[in-house]
Amino acid sequence: MKQLIIGGARSGKSTLAKQSALAWQQVSGGNITLIVTAKPDGIAGSEMSKRIVHHQMNRPSSWNVLQASTDLAGAITQAQDDNTLIVIDCLTLWLANELMEAQSTWSNAKADLLSAVDNSRCPIIMIGNEVGQGVIPMGKFNRTFVDELGWLHQHLGAIADCVTMCIAGLPMVLKPHQPNRGGHL
Known part of the structure; x- marks a missing residue:
């Protein structure tokens, strides 16, 4: 089972x-591996550190x-293990990190991610911010970021078994899970 959860901040x-x-x-008695993409010293500095602490305090210590x-x-490849679910939090920060990394080749990183998700033997829950529904930001990097995140969500949505959008704490299922496709969450 592959699930994509998108929505705005908070x-x-x-x-x-x-x-x-x-x-x-x-249900499974399995393990959970959380893959975090935030860097406390990254783009948002101390604000990001506070968000990281908030997330750490709100997740089980057994993960x-x-x-x-x-x-x-x-x-994702490293986390592959029998009876393990992978949670990725979040695609948005990962994209920003990849686009800002001088040595990164975004098209390769994206292709590698899509392949890893598609070929994962573990269920995966992926979280990403929906940023393309507001004002288009000024600046080439900002527009590229919004475009690339939208395309990434489209590609992951196509291979995901279930896509959900959160608004005001309420999940809206955009692509319902089809039980005959295997797995469950």
């Missing part, structure tokens, strides 16, 4: 992902945590 995405992961764990500010595909 829309309830991480809470929904946590609830889904814990429900899966209760395995991997840091992957870049090379998300490699982290």
